Amino acid sequence: MCETILNVSSSLGNNKWIGNSLTExxxxxFxxxxxxxxxxxxxxxxxxxxxxxxxDQYLNPKIKNLMPDPCLLSDxxxxxxxxxxxVKNKENIIIYSDFDVDGTTAASLLILWLRHCGIEPSLYIPDRITEGYGPNINAFTKLAKKNTLLLCLDSGTQAFESVEAANKENCDVIIIDHHQVNQNIPKSFALINPKRKNEDPTFFDLCTAGLVFLFIAxxxxxxxxDNKKEFNLINCMDLVALATMADVVPLKGLNxxxxxxxxxTISKNKRPCxxxxxxxxxxxxxxxxQALAFTFAPRINAAGRISDAKLATKLLTTKNLSDAEKYANKLETLNMERKNLEQSVLDSALLQAKIQQESGANILWMFEKGWHPGVIGIVASRIKETFKKPAIVIAVGENGIGIGSARSTKALDIGACFIKLKEMNLLLSGGGHSMAAGLKIDSTKIVEAQKMLSSIYKPINQEKKELQINxxxxxxxxxxxxxxxLNxxxxxxxxxxxxxxxxPNCTINHAQILGExxxxxxFSNNSGSRIEGILFNDLGSDIGQFLISKQKGKAHIAGRVEINEWGGRKRINLIIMDVASQ
Known part of the structure; x- marks a missing residue:
């Protein structure tokens, strides 16, 4: 039983503050x-x-001490x-990857390895809007007619029909993926996926770029x-780190x-990208x-969200700084466009979410024609964080087909739910992870799918409005x-x-609104030392209004403390998570 901290049973964020366990x-x-x-x-x-x-081993993790034999993975x-x-037979090889950071980074690693072997591979990344997530039969058939080996990255575990289409054209398909596996698997030449049955649990949490690292190893x-020159894989650890942070996989063990x-690797030899x-x-x-996750990854992701994801692989694989600057400039422009699209969809989706929240919905479904499919994942994440409930955001196209993205809580395995809905013919396609997944659906079936998911929603554990103070x-x-x-x-x-x-017992010395x-x-407490803090995207909340209106009031303030370094100067900064008034 964890004790209440600072007697906060209901904060402005509607949380009870609890401490660590006595054992911890x-x-x-000790x-x-x-x-x-x-x-x-x-x-x-x-x-x-x-x-x-x-x-000591935890604070200084070494890959050689944590990495098992890659061949323990099936296939x-x-x-x-x-x-x-x-490679030896100089066959035509095509890489087919997902359009997110994990997919484009995994593709970049294989491109760099193949270039090391003297081969410039072909790359195909499906268009997010016209093709959607994962392999599609038309693309696989077309590519299989021109190539004898297709490497499918960060998707493909559910691509039964597409793999069969490639097989008919005598093209071998190797799938390297980390998404959830159904009882059946596609009849590919090889499927490397740590979520297959009876796999070594050491590999379970790796993203696709991490699996490609093992593949290249x-x-x-x-x-x-064979007494041939090895590819310098350690120099590519920066790309693996980027994908690992961007794909939000558990940061433990090998990750x-x-x-x-x-x-x-980045600090020693900064790649042009x-x-x-x-x-x-x-x-x-x-x-x-944190910079990889929140500064670099969103910009790289912008290519696949609203344009051509190949731009990301060009940036990640170039050795020329001038070319990298050209690609980065394009990505920055796309990222600004992405932010504007995101805000427009978010404003509209929030209106729907608030209505459902008031009606007591346990899962929030938002859908509308005209929304850009490239930003629905970010919007789903924002809504989930705002309402603390699973959120599904669907962009419906002119053809009536909806492309959806979901973000869930620990209480609901959304990836498994989407697979179940697909088996019930309520989705055209669907799957992913327990906390994040995607779907394609006929818009006429959205309401039926919504009702069915609510009926099968069985929480893994009951969500509690508690904030653990460490x-x-x-x-x-x-x-x-x-x-x-601490870092x-x-x-x-x-x-x-x-x-x-x-x-505890903080005086708010100064408060100002940034970016609306x-x-x-x-703020400071009895010690007198001041710390700067920032509350993101929450001006209209009870916490935000308190901070603005109670500038000279007392409060307990909770959050995560970090170093803010700018221009060679280091400052202490608090990312505010909750406030309790006194």
């Missing part, structure tokens, strides 16, 4: 005593289940041998056995090592895991050195969240 607090004390780390860092380690003797060596054979092993090593993107974003700080600190207790040490326990993200810190929807404040 005791373990944190780690701090046995290791040279602060109590805050020790608390993070205790919550992660790290023992004192494991601290890995079979796929490697087939690609080696295709096995290709390197074959090259080594932590990928990101940790990838950040080091990162240098050019940083310039466009006016990003002057060292590139971190530490209560005075503003003077937080320093740059403390946060630099060594990162990367932070999915399944490895930032610690939430509460600052954010609020920046400075």
């Amino acid at each position: 607090d005791r373990q944190a004390e 780690i701090m005593q046995r290791s040279d780390v602060s109590l805050l860092t020790a608390t993070v380690l205790a919550i992660r289940g790290i023992n004192p003797e494991e601290v 890995m060596r079979k796929a490697s041998n087939r690609l080696i054979q295709a 096995d290709l390197n092993r074959i090259s080594r056995e 932590r090592a990928f990101v940790h090593q990838g950040i080091r 990162f240098e050019a993107l940083a310039e466009q974003a006016n990003f002057r700080s060292p590139i971190t895991d 530490a209560v600190l005075s503003t003077s207790a937080v320093s740059i050195s403390l946060l630099e040490e 060594s326990a990162g990367p932070f993200g999915s399944d490895s969240p930032f610690p939430v810190v509460a600052f 929807k954010h609020i920046k404040i400075s």
